[in-house]
Amino acid sequence: METLEQIRARVVAACPEAVVDLVLNASPSAQHSLRVDREHVAGVALFLRDDPGLRLDYCSNVTGIDWPDRTEKVKVKRTVEGVEKEVEETRTIPGFLEVVYHLYSIALKHGPVILRVRTIDRLQEVAVPSLTPVWRGCELQEREIYDLFGVHFDGHPDLRRLLMWEGFKDHPMRKDYVDPDDYEYEPTPHDRVLERAKAWQDRGGVV
Amino acid sequence: MSRSLNPTSDLRAQGVVVTSIQDFYNWGRKNSVWPLQFGLACCAIEMIASTMARYDMARFGSEVFRPSPRQADLMIVSGTVTKKMVPQIVRLYNQMAEPKYVIAMGACAISGGPFKQGYNVLKGIDRYIPVDVHIPGCPPRPEALIHALMTLQEKIGNQQLTGESRPRHLRANAPSEFLIPVQGPHDVEPPFNPDVWNAPKVPARG
Numbered sequence: 286m287e288t289l290e291q292i293r294a295r296v297v298a299a300c301p302e303a304v305v306d307l308v309l310n311a312s313p314s315a316q317h318s319l320r321v322d323r324e325h326v327a328g329v330a331l332f333l334r335d336d337p338g339l340r341l342d343y344c345s346n347v348t349g350i351d352w353p354d355r356t357e358k359v360k361v362k363r364t365v366e367g368v369e370k371e372v373e374e375t376r377t378i379p380g381f382l383e384v385v386y387h388l389y390s391i392a393l394k395h396g397p398v399i400l401r402v403r404t405i406d407r408l409q410e411v412a413v414p415s416l417t418p419v420w421r422g423c424e425l426q427e428r429e430i431y432d433l434f435g436v437h438f439d440g441h442p443d444l445r446r447l448l449m450w451e452g453f454k455d456h457p458m459r460k461d462y463v464d465p466d467d468y469e470y471e472p473t474p475h476d477r478v479l480e481r482a483k484a485w486q487d488r489g490g491v492v
Numbered sequence: 493m494s495r496s497l498n499p500t501s502d503l504r505a506q507g508v509v510v511t512s513i514q515d516f517y518n519w520g521r522k523n524s525v526w527p528l529q530f531g532l533a534c535c536a537i538e539m540i541a542s543t544m545a546r547y548d549m550a551r552f553g554s555e556v557f558r559p560s561p562r563q564a565d566l567m568i569v570s571g572t573v574t575k576k577m578v579p580q581i582v583r584l585y586n587q588m589a590e591p592k593y594v595i596a597m598g599a600c601a602i603s604g605g606p607f608k609q610g611y612n613v614l615k616g617i618d619r620y621i622p623v624d625v626h627i628p629g630c631p632p633r634p635e636a637l638i639h640a641l642m643t644l645q646e647k648i649g650n651q652q653l654t655g656e657s658r659p660r661h662l663r664a665n666a667p668s669e670f671l672i673p674v675q676g677p678h679d680v681e682p683p684f685n686p687d688v689w690n691a692p693k694v695p696a697r698g
Contacts, residue, residue, distance in 0.1 A: 448574075448576070448612060449575075449576065449612065450575075450576050450675040452675060452676070452677060453675070453677060453678070454677040454678060455611075455677075455678060457611040457612070462611070464609075464610075464611045465611070465678060465679035465683065467615070467679070467683040467684075468609075469615070469691035469692060470691065470692045470693060470694040470695070471603070471608075471692075478609065479694065482691075482694050483694045485691070486691065486693065486694050
């Protein structure tokens with residue numbers, strides 16, 4: 286298979302308006318990936334599937350990632366009382382959700398090519414286009430990500446919760462999920478469980 | 493020329509058996525415990541294995557797995573009880589006719605097992621329905637399930653038909669149906685039935 290850099294160049298040549306970034310993985314596995322913008326990911330996916338040199342006909346895995354809001358300290362130059370000083374400021378970088386597709390080619394026996402798509406934020410603008418029309422096998426896994434992360438897949442044929450019930454409000458795989466507080470005593474070496482059991486009992490054993 | 497003075501063995505020698513109504517009634521019931529045919533996870537595979545030729549639960553009168561709760565005496569909760577599944581399990585238990593028994597099979601059915609601190613698994617089916625026999629194991633071997641069945645048979649055999657200690661199905665005002673939890677926006681509600689289960693106390697640290 287070509288390198289990811291070559292694939293990226295061919296994707297950009299085929300879909301010139303698409304924004305395709307190379308996301309490098311610094312770990313020893315060196316599984317680098319392509320990040321595509323929301324508007325053009327469906328076209329890029331079709332290209333990856335149908336291009337005779339790639340023929341990525343099999344989507345083996347779809348996962349979600351929750352990137353919470355984070356703060357960053359930056360040094361900014363400000364003029365304070367006529368004197369230019371370097372001041373440290375904290376900046377909040379808004380979080381977003383990311384969907385990762387692992388693509389293989391059964392026909393040409395190569396892969397994986399990893400595709401990433403990001404939402405705008407974590408709460409309101411959580412839609413990305415569904416790739417189920419491109420790879421049918423994404424259907425259940427996109428439903429699972431909708432259920433556990435709260436990503437909305439536009440164009441999905443049957444977007445319902447998969448593991449949790451209808452009427453469940455939370456998204457359990459998000460970093461800020463708070464699990465139901467019903468810990469009871471058990472003989473365990475995990476102090477955190479015992480602390481929560483004690484707190485629950487002190488509240489009168491009610492949730 | 494002395495003969496035994498034991499009237500029972502005299503009668504038995506003549507082919508007559510003397511017993512009490514209670515023993516006879518319990519003997520009949522305990523050797524025909526029909527389980528409800530449903531499985532939840534990998535424990536169900538062991539449950540199926542224990543009904544097959546090698547372990548042969550038919551020797552204990554328990555091979556007739558009924559696909560309807562109306563005809564079943566025993567619910568074997570064999571596997572992980574998710575919060576999505578628990579209303580259906582309690583509803584099936586409520587639909588079974590008295591007398592009815594429950595075996596909680598495996599770590600998940602007892603306590604949630606390896607998924608105990610997860611968000612979607614019930615921390616033990618005994619939070620909602622009364623369990624007669626708990627079997628530990630992940631999953632328990634078929635021998636353990638057969639042992640649980642023998643324990644249940646012993647329990648049925650010792651039941652009193654009259655008096656204060658008689659079982660639930662012989663008490664007119666004892667409940668036969670239990671609260672079915674509702675799937676709420678964050679958890680099943682209520683998280684347990686206080687008539688059936690209460691949390692153990694956290695012991696003081698010494």
